[in-house]
Amino acid sequence: MVGGVAAAILIAGYGALLGWLRLDESALVFRPEAGTPAQSPPGLGLDARDVTFVGVDATPLAARIVPPPEDGHAGRAGTAPWILYFHGASGNVGTAGYARAWARFRQLGFGVFAVDYRGYGASGGRPSEAGLYRDADSAYAYLTGTLHVAPPRIVIYGYSLGSAVAIDLAGRVPAAGLVVEGAFTSIPDRGAELYPYVPVRWLARIRFASIDKIARVSTPKLFIHGQDDTIVPIAHGRRLFAAALPPKEFKMVAGGHTDAFERDPAFFATIAAFTRELGLLPAAAPSR
Numbered sequence: 676m677v678g679g680v681a682a683a684i685l686i687a688g689y690g691a692l693l694g695w696l697r698l699d700e701s702a703l704v705f706r707p708e709a710g711t712p713a714q715s716p717p718g719l720g721l722d723a724r725d726v727t728f729v730g731v732d733a734t735p736l737a738a739r740i741v742p743p744p745e746d747g748h749a750g751r752a753g754t755a756p757w758i759l760y761f762h763g764a765s766g767n768v769g770t771a772g773y774a775r776a777w778a779r780f781r782q783l784g785f786g787v788f789a790v791d792y793r794g795y796g797a798s799g800g801r802p803s804e805a806g807l808y809r810d811a812d813s814a815y816a817y818l819t820g821t822l823h824v825a826p827p828r829i830v831i832y833g834y835s836l837g838s839a840v841a842i843d844l845a846g847r848v849p850a851a852g853l854v855v856e857g858a859f860t861s862i863p864d865r866g867a868e869l870y871p872y873v874p875v876r877w878l879a880r881i882r883f884a885s886i887d888k889i890a891r892v893s894t895p896k897l898f899i900h901g902q903d904d905t906i907v908p909i910a911h912g913r914r915l916f917a918a919a920l921p922p923k924e925f926k927m928v929a930g931g932h933t934d935a936f937e938r939d940p941a942f943f944a945t946i947a948a949f950t951r952e953l954g955l956l957p958a959a960a961p962s963r
Contacts, residue, residue, distance in 0.1 A: 704836070704862060704881050705764055705802040707795040712739070712769025719778040725768075727797065728821070730813035734806070736790055737797035738814060739768040740822075741777050743786035756828045756851070756955035759818055760789040761811065761837030761844075763857075767796030776936050779943050784956055785830075788822065790814035792840075804881050811844040827851050830950060833858065835907065835932065839883035846891035851953045854897045854946065857904055857932050859911040860886040868908075889915050895922040897949045899942065901935035902927050924949060 715721045721741045730736045743755030758780050762773055768789045777787045792810045793800030800806060818824050826849040833841025838858035845853040859865050861884040866875035889896075896919050900912035909927065916925040926945045930938035950956050 700879065700881055701802070704883075705794065706766075707792070707802060708765065708767045708770075709794065709796065710767075712737075712767045712791070712796045713771070714769065715739075715741075715774040715777075716771070719774055721774060721778055721781060723774075723777075725797070726817075728813070728817055730793075730810060731816065732806075732809050734793050734810070734813075735799040736793065736810060736813055737768075738788060738790040738817065741781055741787035741789075743784060744781060754828070755784060755786055756830065756950065757786040757788060757818065757822075757824050758830050758832045759814060759841075759850075760787055761814075761831075761833045761840040762789060762791075763835035763837055767791050769796065772933065772936075779936070780946075783943070783947055783950070785950075786824075788814065788818045788824075790817075804883060807840050808843050811840045815844060815848055828955065830854060830953070830955070832856070835859075836883070839885045842885045842888050842892060845894060846888050850894055851955060852895040852897065852949065853892055854899065854949070855912075855915070856899045856936075857901065857907050857912070858885060858898060858915050859883075859907045860914050865907065865911070885915060886918055889919045892919065895949070895953060896924070897945070898923070898925045899935070899945065900925075900927055901930040901932060901939075903930060904932045904935070906932035 715723045723739050723741045725737060725739050727735060727737045768791050780787055790810055791798040792802055793806050794802040818829065819826060829850045830852050831841045831845045831850050832854045834856045838855035841853060841855055862881050863876045863879040866879055898912050898916045900909045902909055916923060928935045928939040928942050936942045947956060951958060
């Protein structure tokens with residue numbers, strides 16, 4: 676009798692866990708910080724400004740523009756290359772770590788256009804997988820249409836969750852290249868690793884299945900992954916790389932999911948070399 680009660684309690688508890696995962700799936704994937712984003716630290720010299728615009732589905736969106744240097748390795752801003760940056764699942768464009776990375780991009784000669792997904796920062800709406808894909812379309816349209824940056828001068832860049840957004844976009848629009856940092860194969864794949872006793876692949880409605888899309892990206896691709904990444908293990912990046920079509924490059928760097936760009940000097944040196952091969956930076960540009 677006692678054993679039967681215990682079994683019933685375990686079954687009920689397991690059912691409650693499945694229900695919680697199903698109902699709170701969005702909160703597990705998206706962790707937005709809403710409100711006005713913090714300004715970039717003045718010492719970084721980003722000269723950043725924030726803009727608002729209406730997305731392709733009428734969602735109000737906000738973005739941060741880091742203009743390319745007027746006098747830099749890429750020459751005048753009118754012909755400079757740009758990074759179209761898609762950030763991770765938490766924070767917003769005011770997160771300090773992003774600003775430090777963008778300062779390095781600017782030192783190389785790039786401008787940066789970074790959109791806050793719906794529900795993040797000053798953008799309206801609520802985040803969803805389909806919604807983030809539409810926000811990427813909107814960001815690309817703003818960069819090419821309003822800022823008049825030609826696709827051959829654009830590198831689509833995705834970090835963590837943003838890697839899935841970047842891969843989806845890069846498979847549908849022209850660009851000079853794609854860079855993904857700390858990329859995962861899919862939400863169900865990572866969820867199954869985190870919750871091995873839960874049928875995550877059956878429960879998950881949010882997919883972000885980059886593993887099914889990466890072969891659609893024909894532009895040159897660079898995969899960067901921290902060897903000590905515990906949030907998205909490097910095996911995910913290697914599987915994505917294996918599924919991608921050439922031209923492609925994989926670079927393992929020191930550090931983890933959030934600090935590799937500051938820990939390994941090869942991080943930005945690799946990006947500089949990759950973008951020089953794309954013809955976006957002159958051969959003499961220092962890799963820093």
